[in-house]
Amino acid sequence: MRWIKEIYNCFHAYKLWFLILIVTNLLFIFFAWLAYPETFKVLVGLMIVFTLAMITLPVFVIMxxxxxxxxxxxxxLLEPNETNEDILCRVSPKTHHPFIRRMGSVLRSYQTELNEQVMELADYENYIEGWxxxxxxxxxxxxxxxxxxxxxxxPLVRRRMLHVRDQMLGDVERILYFARLEAAHKDYMFESIPLLAFCKQTMEDHRTILDESGFQIQFIGEEREVISDRKGLAFILAQIIANSTKHAAQNQVHPxxxxxxxxxxxxxxxxxxxxxxxxxxxxxxxxxIFDKGFTGRRGTYTREATGMGLFLVSKMAYDLAIQLDAKSEPGSGLTLSLIFPHVK
Known part of the structure; x- marks a missing residue:
């Protein structure tokens, strides 16, 4: 099938020349009919054989x-250096040489810029991780x-200081995770986790932030086991908690x-x-809301939204095979649903 497609592409690329050849042969067939009616069939057969040979040979040469x-x-394209450019020019028609030279110059310029950006990005990532x-x-x-x-x-000063410390730790954790988003290897360890108990434990780790924001915590439903990574799931819950506490000041009722x-x-x-x-x-x-850098209308009011928290949640959820769903109406709060896959 592949060689049939290549032959078709060859005919399609040079269809004008093949059409001229066929029309020319038809014209000579007509002249042979007029001049030599007694040997017309022999001449036509020879011309058809010659035409097929003249078509077949160029097709295979072109292919x-x-x-x-x-x-x-x-x-x-893999390595647009001058050596490969010269090789491409030698095997290509001369009419294509100016375009190849121009393309090589542009590709080398882009490659130089890309290499510089890669080095700058690597330095930036190393700096962030070091910081x-x-x-x-x-x-x-x-x-x-x-x-x-x-x-x-x-007690009030200590609670405020603990609140500030936990906020800083959360910000540092977000920076570190964002810097490692494209890492080739990630140290996830999947295990059975009791979901409600894990949520309660995570809430205790963020108790100072929740107390400072005046949050009341409720747990509803039966205990269920899920298969996931503890650190990754804790990161998701921490970002959702941070997202809720940032916007708690806008709500008039008890959060x-x-x-x-x-x-x-x-x-x-x-x-x-x-x-x-x-x-x-x-x-x-x-x-x-899960797009990178998106703050929406609320960001203009709080002046704290960066649009990164829920974006990082979506990236971590993708790594852990957790589906995300969001439901909300203005004035009625936000519901984020974590849908865990069934693992036998």
Whole structure:
């Protein structure tokens, strides 16, 4: 089938010349009929054989030359240096040489820019990862002071300091995860996790932020086992908590964060619904809340939204094979659903 397609492509590329050859042969057949009617059939047979030979031979020559050009072009595109450019020019028609030279110049220019950007990006990633590890030192010192000098400060000041520390730790964790988004290897360890118990444990790890924002936590539903990575799932929950606490100030009622487990019999999926009673998301913004850098209308009010938290949630959920769904109406809060796959 492949050689039939190549023959067809060859005929299609040079159809004008083949058409001229066929018309010319028809004209000579007509002249042979007029001049030599007694030997017309013999002459026509010879002309048809000659025409087929004149068509077949160029087709195979063209196909062979086309393969040589394709191989040279592939090498040139993979490595657009001057050597491969000269090789491509030698096997290509002379009329194509100016375009090949121009294309080589443009590709080399783009390749140089790309190499520079790759080096700059690598330096930036190394700097970010180094900065993250360095910033953990003063955070550890802050934790040590808060643990050992708690009697020297009022409970309110200590709670505020713990709140600020936890916020900084969350920001550092987001930066580190974002810097490693494109890593080829990720150290996920999938295991059985009791979902509600894990949510309660995660809430305790973020108790200072929730208390500072005045959140009331509710757990609804039966305990269910899911297969996932503990660190990755904790990261998802942390980002959702941070997203809710950032927008709690917009809500006039007492903020509530609800964790509800459910089971879908039709799809055999376990679902974790995380809901708040915050300002909600408008209908035109809802489809884009997981997009990178998207803040929507709420971002203009809080001045804190970066559009990165839920984007990182979507990336981590994709790695863990967790489906995400969002439901909201302005003034009625936001519900994020984590749909876990059934694993036998």
């Amino acid at each position: 062979r030359k086309q393969k040589i050009i394709e191989a040279a072009l592939q090498d040139f 993250v590890h360095e910033i953990k030192k003063p955070l550890s010192l802050m934790t040590l002071v808060l643990d050992n000098r708690s009697d020297e400060m009022s 509530i964060l609800t964790f509800e487990t459910a089971y879908d019999k039709e799809s055999d999926h376990t679902i974790l619904n995380i809901s708040d009673n915050g300002p909600g998301v408008s209908g035109e913004d809802l489809p884009f």
